[in-house]
Amino acid sequence: MDLLALADFTLVARHGGFGRAARAAERPKATLSRRVADLEASLGVRLFERGSHTLKLTQEGRALFERTETLLTEIGEAATSIASGGEVPRGRLRISAPLLFSQMALGTLSARFALRYPEVRLEITTEDRAVDMVEEGYDLVIRVNPDPDERLIGRVLLRDRLVAVASPALEKPEPEGAVRAVVRASGSPAAWALTTVEGDVRMPIEPVLRLASLIMIRDAVRTGIGAAVLPLSLVAGDLRSGALVQWGDVKGKPIEIWALYPSRRLLSARVSAFLALLKEAFPLGQPEELTAYLTGESATA
Template sequence: MDLLALADFNLVARHGGFGRAARAAERPKATLSRRVADLEASLGVRLFERGSHTLKLTQEGRALFERTETLLAEIGEAATAVASGGETPRGRLRISAPLLFSQMALGKLAARFALRYPEVRLEITTEDRAVDMVEEGYDLVIRVNPDPDERLIGRVLLRDRLVAVAVPDLGRPESGVAARAVVRASSNQSAWDLATQGGDVRVSIEPVLRLASLIMIRDAVRTGIGAAVLPLSLVAGDLHSGALVQWGDVKGRPIEIWALYPSRRLLSARVSAFLEFLKEAFPQGQPEELTAYLTGEDVTTQTVKTGLP
């Protein structure tokens, strides 16, 4: 495949027309048209539907554009890096991240990363759904307990676990007595299975509040209205100060926050820099490190106060 023709096709697709692409690149319109026609001939498909006043990507053209735009940008960045004699992170870096992690940490992380790497244009979108990195043009995604995907590789950024917490005055009830609880709006749980210092226990719950976000639940629990199950990273500071006590660890799958990228794509300097930046912020990947990063205080499992029997 002719890379120059492919680059010209991307130029036309990005600008939405031969005329606009020609003006933007200061290239002859006829040259761009000929290059795209040669590419269509070599592939045996039409890449554009040409109307009298409109130009629209065909299905095949859209697929080719989405799969080659980032690759061509990386080739250009590699050539620039070689010519300049270094691998300075630069260019656009698009990241998709889950809501809670974004609310807790990414504002501070993004600002510090931007100060360190001013030539990187960092864009972070927040969503909990599974995104298609290639189709949607993301360089990196951060996900909680992602499903296995042979198209993606990555590393664990943080490990967390769920804990049942309450204010000190709200003791864990005896067996058979339901505890007042604040739960997620979508939850249908009737009990929590907890691991405590005295062994495993089951705590029946009676929801008194159903809220949409974990931060809302944490804030409600601080008032003493009820107990809740929350990530340790979200309440480690409260446990450390004694504002909340821990009833036990929730039994089940631990929480892992992953940073993922396409397995078939060479890591750009900007993605590598962001991964190393995250590693620097959370070197051990423990939940207390996230709390310490946000508060500037040393919060460790040895200093967390518990209400375990």
């Protein structure tokens, strides 16, 4: 397999189109199109469905992209590290990260990083909005299901999923009956679409509490006041201990936590070092690895 063609396919898939990929890489659109067509010919499958104004990954294309993107990113990072000549990480490192991920893991990880790299002045700000990392001067941003941005590249750190959970003391409603629910203050759907052991169900909800943070919602659900939809990583420990029970998986797009950085400059040694720490902390990218930071199981990792 032509690795250059594979890299061009990954570039186009990441940016969602030949034009965007060409502008991000500052390369001719025709070259990228030819490389992808050659790769499709060598594999004997179509990797993209091409419409008049749209470009969509086929099932085969999605499978190839999911398997190769992280690998190619790691190869690029390894090459950058070698080219830097083993530079010692130093200087200021500014990171923006979402609230829940920060509360669960970044206190421990930032301390571990500071002990390992004392010459780096690490600064982490917590916010759920989509910051402009170039304009606002961030070296690295961590985001949940980020929108495509042709100026940035990155890697998936973790994959999570939403589950409906409740206290064992809370009874499920009768079919079509409304669930007493604890929901986000910013809004909630009228019903949950769940996949359960009995099959797919639609569960109408009746909000009894509206709270600002997912940790607040989890704590309220533990009391038995109502059920909630929460990330598996946040409640896996409660499910293991029996403090909560799972009613089903929420249907829809899975949760992906990404680390993103500018694509048009070499990574600094300090950014590479923090990315390596994240890879070390979450080697499999599974929600249980994030759960470990809530329980203290990762303290000596």
